Amino acid sequence: xxxxxxxxxxxxxxxxxxxxxxxxxxxxxxxxxxxxxxxxxxxxxxxxxxxxxxxxxxxxxxxxxxxxxxxxxxxxxxxxxxxxxxxxxxxxxxxxxxxxxxxxxxxxxxxxxxxxxxxxxxxxxxxxxxxxxxxxxxxxxxxxxxxxxxxxxxxxxxxxxxxxxxxxxxxxxxxxxxxxxxxxxxxxxxxxxxxxxxxxxxxxxxxxxxxxxxxxxxxxxxxxxxxxxxxxxxxxxxxxxxxxxxxxxxxxxxxxxxxxxxxxxxxxxxxxxxxxxxxxxxxxxxxxxxxxxxxxxxxxxxxxxxxxxxxxxxxxxxxxxxxxxxxxxxxxxxxxxxxxxxxxxxxxxxxxxxxx
Amino acid sequence: xxxxxxxxxxxxxxxxxxxxxxxxxxxxxxxxxxxxxxxxxxxxxxxxxxxxxxxxxxxxxxxxxxxxxxxxxxxxxxxxxxxxxxxxxxxxxxxxxxxxxxxxxxxxxxxxxxxxxxxxxxxxxxxxxxxxxxxxxxxxxxxxxxxxxxxxxxxxxxxxxxxxxxxxxxxxxxxxxxxxxxxxxxxxxxxxxxxxxxxxxxxxxxxxxxxxxxxxxxxxxxxxxxxxxxxxxxxxxxxxxxxxxxxxxxxxxxxxxxxxxxxxxxxxxxxxxxxxxxxxxxxxxxxxxxxxxxxxxxxxxxxxxxxxxxxxxxxxxxxxxxxxxxxxxxxxxxxxxxxxxxxxxxxxxxxxxxxxxxxxxxxxxxxxxxxxxxxxxxxxxxxxxxxxxxxxxxxxxxxxxxxxxxxxxxxxxxxxxxxxxxxxxxxxxxxxxxxxxxxxxxxxxxxxxxxxxxxxxxxxxxxxxxxxxxxxxxxxxxxxxxxxxxx
Numbered sequence: 001x002x003x004x005x006x007x008x009x010x011x012x013x014x015x016x017x018x019x020x021x022x023x024x025x026x027x028x029x030x031x032x033x034x035x036x037x038x039x040x041x042x043x044x045x046x047x048x049x050x051x052x053x054x055x056x057x058x059x060x061x062x063x064x065x066x067x068x069x070x071x072x073x074x075x076x077x078x079x080x081x082x083x084x085x086x087x088x089x090x091x092x093x094x095x096x097x098x099x100x101x102x103x104x105x106x107x108x109x110x111x112x113x114x115x116x117x118x119x120x121x122x123x124x125x126x127x128x129x130x131x132x133x134x135x136x137x138x139x140x141x142x143x144x145x146x147x148x149x150x151x152x153x154x155x156x157x158x159x160x161x162x163x164x165x166x167x168x169x170x171x172x173x174x175x176x177x178x179x180x181x182x183x184x185x186x187x188x189x190x191x192x193x194x195x196x197x198x199x200x201x202x203x204x205x206x207x208x209x210x211x212x213x214x215x216x217x218x219x220x221x222x223x224x225x226x227x228x229x230x231x232x233x234x235x236x237x238x239x240x241x242x243x244x245x246x247x248x249x250x251x252x253x254x255x256x257x258x259x260x261x262x263x264x265x266x267x268x269x270x271x272x273x274x275x276x277x278x279x280x281x282x283x284x285x286x287x288x289x290x291x292x293x294x295x296x297x298x299x300x301x302x303x304x305x306x307x308x309x310x311x312x313x314x315x316x317x318x319x320x321x322x323x324x325x326x327x328x329x330x331x332x333x334x335x336x337x338x339x340x341x342x343x344x345x346x347x348x349x350x351x352x353x354x355x356x
Numbered sequence: 357x358x359x360x361x362x363x364x365x366x367x368x369x370x371x372x373x374x375x376x377x378x379x380x381x382x383x384x385x386x387x388x389x390x391x392x393x394x395x396x397x398x399x400x401x402x403x404x405x406x407x408x409x410x411x412x413x414x415x416x417x418x419x420x421x422x423x424x425x426x427x428x429x430x431x432x433x434x435x436x437x438x439x440x441x442x443x444x445x446x447x448x449x450x451x452x453x454x455x456x457x458x459x460x461x462x463x464x465x466x467x468x469x470x471x472x473x474x475x476x477x478x479x480x481x482x483x484x485x486x487x488x489x490x491x492x493x494x495x496x497x498x499x500x501x502x503x504x505x506x507x508x509x510x511x512x513x514x515x516x517x518x519x520x521x522x523x524x525x526x527x528x529x530x531x532x533x534x535x536x537x538x539x540x541x542x543x544x545x546x547x548x549x550x551x552x553x554x555x556x557x558x559x560x561x562x563x564x565x566x567x568x569x570x571x572x573x574x575x576x577x578x579x580x581x582x583x584x585x586x587x588x589x590x591x592x593x594x595x596x597x598x599x600x601x602x603x604x605x606x607x608x609x610x611x612x613x614x615x616x617x618x619x620x621x622x623x624x625x626x627x628x629x630x631x632x633x634x635x636x637x638x639x640x641x642x643x644x645x646x647x648x649x650x651x652x653x654x655x656x657x658x659x660x661x662x663x664x665x666x667x668x669x670x671x672x673x674x675x676x677x678x679x680x681x682x683x684x685x686x687x688x689x690x691x692x693x694x695x696x697x698x699x700x701x702x703x704x705x706x707x708x709x710x711x712x713x714x715x716x717x718x719x720x721x722x723x724x725x726x727x728x729x730x731x732x733x734x735x736x737x738x739x740x741x742x743x744x745x746x747x748x749x750x751x752x753x754x755x756x757x758x759x760x761x762x763x764x765x766x767x768x769x770x771x772x773x774x775x776x777x778x779x780x781x782x783x784x785x786x787x788x789x790x791x792x793x794x795x796x797x798x799x800x801x802x803x804x805x806x807x808x809x810x811x812x813x814x815x816x817x818x819x820x821x822x823x824x825x826x827x828x829x830x831x832x833x834x835x836x837x838x839x840x841x842x843x
Binding site: 060061062063064065085108114115118119121122131135137138139141142143144145146147148149150151152153154155157158159163174175176178195198199201202203204223224225226227229230231265266267268269283286287307308309311323324326329330331333334336337338340341352353356 | 460461462463464484485486506507509513514517518520521534536539541542543544545546547548549550551552553555556557561572573574575576596597599600602603604641642644645647648649701702703704705730733734735768769770771772773774775776777781784785788789790792793794796797799800801802803804815816
């Protein structure tokens, strides 16, 4: 299995390429497997393929840490972890078989377990980075506890490659669960589900995912044999077979439409802001998907008022900003951070926001 | 700094702060001379004790105008000198900002001011069946603002994470006095995720004035098993074997013989004083789950060569088993005039090699070392026993501590797992990071604080300091451990 992951470093070539582009005043679009290229603003810059930079640097299952080159294919890495009865706790989506570890980290997209186990950022321990000056920098490490220097490695999660090329990353892994079941309940409207699922959070049930759509709530329990059995007896509901990767990979019928898809992030207990619209709610209420035309600007105001934000995730008109606008002072701070890594602005320019 | 300057500035601050919130008398200032790393002391120009966010903003504006260094301080329990005053600056104590502003039971979160004690949060929500998970050993005293500044850990990190993993939002007063917020209650961040930069930034990026913490349901059941070993190696390997079974213990702690003896003498926890090492392993969850897992852990410990296992028979005995570990530092304090706590992290598989190295260094320096170890997450705390009254012994101790940290780096670890760099580990920062990496840290700092008034001289050493440090420690043109990959 391990042999399937190519062991190839193209660090020197990438460094030379970045050096050349920096010298000529050019711009680079960093491409891994291309599976999540839709995420963020579309940009025009010289594509540089980093997917050949592949291989396991270190993996000792007992340490609960894996260190990988960023071009490793996510699906292959997950298969390798499963052989050792381990996995990524944040349940990352692939969105295509070519998805890479670098893309996973750069987009920061996580799956159904996110609300219960943590984000990719929570599990990243260290990173090796090629910055805009062509320097190779390393931050963090391969150990779970580390407070030496600012935590730059986690800053890379969700930065969409705008701060540099991720060369290697160390990620904490978790054991696979012994047992996993899905329970289903009727909840006529979103507010019923939101209240119910948050109330469950005050008890130590081994909940690992939740979903509401079309009057039905689903709850996934994962844990030890005994823990899941006991919780299931207390929680009632009907037990069903459910393939949660359909939700993670957005293959459910809900997502399979030609209309624009919006992602609304809210503090989990926020009441329904979209009654009447077809929506799918996961992450205990914190992530709400809407498929169909919406007045983005008006909805952004409403969502922001509740402490959340809206991402025009897919299939929106090209003039709609993908990410929720930042306040002026915050945008200024973030531009300064971008410049500190990439003074000439060569990496994925404008992928997040103008100037980022 | 003259007394006149001190009085002039005190008057400026008293224009918007209550008089008693500005400390300018040398006798009163003395209480703020040091934090938990008491070997370093400095008298600040003034100590300021704001009562609310608006006062913090006014303080920062005046400090910015006057280019005054600002050292923020919580409960002052830092073990790395993070709150050591600056002789020409002010100490900004958040001790008066200690209100719990909001508890949201349904959302399982609480909004608190930075001066709230770590344990006070759990106490306030206990009746709801909730608690705040990170539990640094100073949790009775340490404040949540300090926990954020240091990304504090504790004995339950392996399962429940560090401070970073248990914070939902921060309200921060920047160096310019303006407020910025990092709000991740929606589990999403727009743009760059500044939370990991702020958490653990040792007071160099802003003054945290509000913290929204995540609360967890109290586990229904927690049980502890102790494994007794005749070698530290077997104990270390047993931790790996437990994890290989797919079990993540709520806590797993190891103590070596000198630490066991000191703790047993102090609290009489019933520890086996002849053992080379003990493991204390706690499991939590539902009753049935814990019963099944604890049986499995006992089998793993015995298979790993434990000479004996002891299961705490009830809650009282569980707390007794923990009492020795929790009292390990003061226990060592009883048997030695002074002790110096080191805070390195290593990959767990290197434990035996690192402990052998520590033993060798201990003999070389003629200073005894007792070891306590957060075995689950690789965080090692060697305690060096010394006597500060002996001429030169503190310096010798610090040198030994530095050697131990270099050993941790050499084995792929890090110079600080949870205590922070502060003033204590500036030299080792020069070894762990390259010039380019440290430059990046400085550049990030300047994004938040262009005038560099926030906790100057801490956490990130200047290039000049490192040039000096490395010149002192380079032998034959080579850095220590040149083969080392610093990842």
